[in-house]
Amino acid sequence: MPPAPRPGSAPGQRTRAGAGTALGLGFATLYMSIIVLLPLSAIVWKAHQAGWSGFWADVTTPEAWSTMKLTILLSIAVALTNIVMGTLIAWVLVRDSFPGKRVMDVLIDLPFALPTIVAGLVLLTLYGPTSPIHVTLAYTRPGVFVALLFVTLPFCVRTVQPVLIELDRDMEEAAASLGASRITIFRRIVLPNLMPAILAGGALSFARALSEYGSTVLISGNIPFKTQVASVHIFNQIENDNVTGAAAVATVLLGVSLIVLLAIGVIQRWSVRR
Template sequence: MSTTTTTPTSTPPAPEPVRGRRWRADSPLSLGVAGLWLSLIVLLPLAAIATDAFKDGFGGFWDAITTAGALDSLRITVLFSLAVALINVLFGTIIAWVLVRDDFWGKGFVNAIIDLPFALPTIVASLVLLSLYGPNSPIGIHLAATEPGVIIALTFVTLPFVVRQVQPVLMELDTDVEEAAAVLGARNGLIFLKIVLPSLVPAILTGAGLAFTRAIGEFGSVVLIGGNIPDKTQVASQYIQQQIEVDAPVDAAAVSVALLLIAFVVLLVLRVGSGLSRRREEV
């Protein structure tokens, strides 16, 4: 009696479901639209102002930004902007911490008014500050046409940058490590410095850079409270307006390009610093 052995046939793989063609964000069309829009809104205006700045050659550009008035305005602008960035790093981080870690009555209201400087016209901010700290100050503090008045105005319009950069990072932090350190006897200050702060450094640097670059180009918030006093409260944006009024557009464009270069260098340095900090955390 012979036994017939039946070899099982392999089942062919099921065909993959047909999927619709998905639109890719890196498609030539999307890249072309993004590049065109970026060119129209950013690159072409920058190229135009750079062309005006170097209309008389590099020598003319250098002479325009090294005059006494231009150097004074650039120096005042950079120093005030650095001070404002440092102030906002400190108080912006504290405000972000309070909004994330503390519960109190009116928290939603406070969280909402943080973005008020974004929505409020800057000239209105200058008018409000002049009413509060001007010659007719209801609180007896006179800061019109003074350096502190300009710094307060710049601080007002740049505060949200640090708060909104630090706040989401704090919300995503895992508090288990902090609680474990507290159980082991670590003090709150040490926990913040050793555990929390390293995670916040990239966001703090980004917020500081955004606050600095916004401050160096600010005009509306300081136009009334600042007084536009040369070598004292005249910032670069006011100096640029002054050059336009005296029919010196090349000098105005040159100082504008100098501001753009300062902002670009600061943002580049902070971007590199933030990247190095993130890589150090990952290691």
């Protein structure tokens, strides 16, 4: 929607609106600069302070390299799992009905509302050393994977669900009456319509898993080369006063996040066009 011009009758009003806009713009710019822009630029600047070779040396130390590899692989696995499970859960929430569905629908958002450190602790009560079901995932990669699944649970569900609600049932019924099998209907009609939402949800899960810290810090046990994810690695480097090393890995994370953000933007524009 294009911004409508103010129909100010008196010139005084026009000036006031202009001054208000300028003031607001100044405030927003200052706020964004102090809180987001300056600090994030400082990271990129710090990472490249020792030149390109210094940056390269910092991100290719064995520990940094293995932590980034693990983080990216785990994030891909998390995105794929969410694409399947999130779509499935959204389907059940929209097309199925059973007692308790409403509560389930509300509970899906709990991982967004729950502090991440609490999420980690909560998982440790079931999958930790004192597990009542004797499944110990603490200090293992599957443990970190479960923590990441927990915090990313709502993304795919919440992107797919509204599209599924809007989806016209007539098409599916028409296909069914023409003799299409259920699998064909799902593959040819439902899935193409859901695809942008599923991909957006997957990309959001990936970005979140990539940057997650709080829920993994307790369950990972912070073991380099085994369970240490990128954020935990950066935190360690800060505590060990290796700020340049921390900034280098952080720059890589920022770069990947930016690419994912752009991808989400492209997916959203694509889905609007359709």
